[in-house]
Amino acid sequence: MNTKSRILDASLTLFSEKGYHSVSVAEIADAVGIKAPSLYKHYKSKRDIFDGILSEMQIRYEKQTAALQMNGSNPAADAGIFSSVSEDALIHMGIGLFTYFLHDDYVCRFRKMLTIEQFHDAELAALYTKQYTDDPLSYQSQILSMLSVCGLFRDAKPDIMALHFYAPLYLLLTLCDREPEREPDALCLLEQHIRQFNQIYKKGISQ
Amino acid sequence: MNTKSRILDASLTLFSEKGYHSVSVAEIADAVGIKAPSLYKHYKSKRDIFDGILSEMQIRYEKQTAALQMNGSNPAADAGIFSSVSEDALIHMGIGLFTYFLHDDYVCRFRKMLTIEQFHDAELAALYTKQYTDDPLSYQSQILSMLSVCGLFRDAKPDIMALHFYAPLYLLLTLCDREPEREPDALCLLEQHIRQFNQIYKKGISQ
DNA sequence: GTCTATAAGAAGATAGAC
DNA sequence: GTCTATCTTCTTATAGAC
Numbered sequence: 001m002n003t004k005s006r007i008l009d010a011s012l013t014l015f016s017e018k019g020y021h022s023v024s025v026a027e028i029a030d031a032v033g034i035k036a037p038s039l040y041k042h043y044k045s046k047r048d049i050f051d052g053i054l055s056e057m058q059i060r061y062e063k064q065t066a067a068l069q070m071n072g073s074n075p076a077a078d079a080g081i082f083s084s085v086s087e088d089a090l091i092h093m094g095i096g097l098f099t100y101f102l103h104d105d106y107v108c109r110f111r112k113m114l115t116i117e118q119f120h121d122a123e124l125a126a127l128y129t130k131q132y133t134d135d136p137l138s139y140q141s142q143i144l145s146m147l148s149v150c151g152l153f154r155d156a157k158p159d160i161m162a163l164h165f166y167a168p169l170y171l172l173l174t175l176c177d178r179e180p181e182r183e184p185d186a187l188c189l190l191e192q193h194i195r196q197f198n199q200i201y202k203k204g205i206s207q
Numbered sequence: 208m209n210t211k212s213r214i215l216d217a218s219l220t221l222f223s224e225k226g227y228h229s230v231s232v233a234e235i236a237d238a239v240g241i242k243a244p245s246l247y248k249h250y251k252s253k254r255d256i257f258d259g260i261l262s263e264m265q266i267r268y269e270k271q272t273a274a275l276q277m278n279g280s281n282p283a284a285d286a287g288i289f290s291s292v293s294e295d296a297l298i299h300m301g302i303g304l305f306t307y308f309l310h311d312d313y314v315c316r317f318r319k320m321l322t323i324e325q326f327h328d329a330e331l332a333a334l335y336t337k338q339y340t341d342d343p344l345s346y347q348s349q350i351l352s353m354l355s356v357c358g359l360f361r362d363a364k365p366d367i368m369a370l371h372f373y374a375p376l377y378l379l380l381t382l383c384d385r386e387p388e389r390e391p392d393a394l395c396l397l398e399q400h401i402r403q404f405n406q407i408y409k410k411g412i413s414q
Numbered sequence: 415g416t417c418t419a420t421a422a423g424a425a426g427a428t429a430g431a432c
Numbered sequence: 433g434t435c436t437a438t439c440t441t442c443t444t445a446t447a448g449a450c
Contacts, residue, residue, distance in 0.1 A: 112326055160396070164375065167377065175336060177326075189367070193371070196367050243443095243444085247446080253443095
């Protein structure tokens with residue numbers, strides 16, 4: 001890993017814990033193992049480092065969602081996956097999304113940084129909303145809509161179903177960002193939530 | 208309103224928008240309409256102002272929850288309220304909690320400040336979790352548990368029901384903190400969510 | 415209780431040697 | 433590409449006049 005990347009990495013760690021303004025360039029340099037002026041050979045300013053983090057996340061996020069949408073645009077395959085093992089598949093999807101968000105090193109630090117910086121400007125606010133509200137909701141909505149069409153699930157409004165499915169995951173995620181020691185708790189609640197979600201919406205159980 | 212209170216108020220506004228570290232005492236003084244050194248006649252340091260905000264919130268929060276728990280410890284009265292106009296009452300409770308959280312000036316600015324500062328130390332993290340996760344969940348859980356006992360609602364696990372009820376409210380709340388212009392959207396979704404919640408859990412509709 | 419003046423230090427950033 | 437030395441500006445905080 002070259003110095004430029006190490007600067008980005010160290011900065012993301014520090015920004016995600018203390019916020020952009022509370023971190024000094026000397027602190028970043030320290031974490032990298034160089035002196036502050038050396039940073040300026042790699043980035044022209046402190047803000048430039050921050051922008052570098054945003055750019056890298058942009059690339060990673062596009063890769064990630066492109067991979068997901070590939071499945072999404074292939075309803076036949078997804079129908080096959082979900083129809084065979086529906087409750088387990090739902091739990092798998094939920095827990096999978098949750099642990100990815102929570103344990104992927106870059107995603108997790110980036111989300112914390114965005115959480116801290118979201119009120120600074122509208123662009124960061126929009127980015128947070130996109131990544132942790134709108135995109136997940138529309139993705140879940142698509143999946144649940146397909147399950148409805150397949151006749152597996154009740155014919156409820158998909159966007160409200162998506163909200164029911166995703167919001168608890170989101171709440172537990174922000175909880176674990178704050179208090180990582182409560183992750184086992186959160187995982188247990190998440191699994192119970194999905195089981196109940198499945199029981200409620202699955203056709204033929206209660207209707 | 209005396210100067211000491213005006214300092215607290217101006218500081219809370221600034222801290223909630225930019226974070227503690229990004230706000231200078233000169234900026235606070237400017238907002239109050241005095242010069243920076245004059246602040247030190249009212250508070251011994253910048254940190255002392257921050258602590259003052261925490262203390263005032265502590266007092267307000269205790270008053271608020273004390274008022275709520277009075278109802279909570281009176282199951283008979285609550286049962287009467289909810290059994291008569293169940294769906295409307297649920298919607299009223301949800302929208303009411305939501306708009307209180309979102310429009311109470313002090314609560315709203317304090318929550319934003321906590322959002323920004325939550326990763327700085329464990330005490331602030333715990334405070335956030337208490338006010339916006341644990342306390343609301345346990346309160347909703349109590350209410351829903353009572354409705355179950357009354358035979359109005361299905362006999363599902365109250366804490367999971369509370370999560371289903373509250374998590375969407377929480378997600379939409381954090382969304383509106385970031386993008387206030389989406390409040391009409393959020394309110395519409397919230398109402399639909401509660402209607403569907405009621406339809407799903409209310410006895411005699413689907414079981 | 416408010417002001418001006420000022421101290422004492424930390425911050426971001428540059429110059430130039432190696 | 434990294435360093436030391438340095439500049440400039442900003443920041444918290446104090447002293448002391450009014």
